[in-house]
Amino acid sequence: MIDIDKLIIGFDNALRTLLSSPQTLRPVPGDNLPETELMTDAEKSKSAAMMRVNHTGEICAQALYQGQAFTARNKEVQAVLAQAAYEETEHLAWTEQRITELNGRKSLLNPLWYSGSFAIGLVVGMVGDKWNLGFLAETENQVEIHLTEHLDQLSHHDKKSRAIVTQMQTDEASHAAMAESHGGVKLPMPIQLAMKLGSRVMTRTAYWI
Numbered sequence: 001m002i003d004i005d006k007l008i009i010g011f012d013n014a015l016r017t018l019l020s021s022p023q024t025l026r027p028v029p030g031d032n033l034p035e036t037e038l039m040t041d042a043e044k045s046k047s048a049a050m051m052r053v054n055h056t057g058e059i060c061a062q063a064l065y066q067g068q069a070f071t072a073r074n075k076e077v078q079a080v081l082a083q084a085a086y087e088e089t090e091h092l093a094w095t096e097q098r099i100t101e102l103n104g105r106k107s108l109l110n111p112l113w114y115s116g117s118f119a120i121g122l123v124v125g126m127v128g129d130k131w132n133l134g135f136l137a138e139t140e141n142q143v144e145i146h147l148t149e150h151l152d153q154l155s156h157h158d159k160k161s162r163a164i165v166t167q168m169q170t171d172e173a174s175h176a177a178m179a180e181s182h183g184g185v186k187l188p189m190p191i192q193l194a195m196k197l198g199s200r201v202m203t204r205t206a207y208w209i
Helices: 004-019 041-071 075-101 110-127 129-153 159-181 189-208
Strands: none
Touching: 041 075, 041 110, 041 129, 041 159, 041 189, 075 129, 075 159, 110 129, 129 159, 129 189
16 A cells, blocks of 8 residues: 555655755864865866766765665664665755855756656665665665765865765765664675666766766
């Protein structure tokens, strides 16, 4: 039977994620650092594009975890997903603020990324809780690698962006460990590769659009 309350909450979450300005209780990493004048226009443009990619990644994470929680059977699993989603909301706020500071813009395709990720989350949640948590862990592991690559590419003058990405990396590793400690299983290699391919399409597209 369809849970009408869940549908309403899910629709509300989608609107909040895509249309409202996210809030954060934690201080924005690097917010106390001065904006450097050493960055070139090209470096600023690159930083803005990379933060746009990270912002879109957080849009996808929100949708994915909301979809997984929608079909998760176990209350404890739902709680793990909710905690991860909450911290991803903070990441969403941090990256959005940094995009604004760099005079950048958010991806025009965010509604598309949200819809696709939510659909994937629904399917994963129906497969079973251990696979649900395993998918969460693998997602976070791949994001952590992606953020490491961003730290290698961001200008060393852009300390504000680097502080945000560094804290996000720490949080993602924590989410992966939390999912594994609650029984998440390692996903088969073909699924891992498919996830990497999908992530690559999103990141390369969001960099420009």
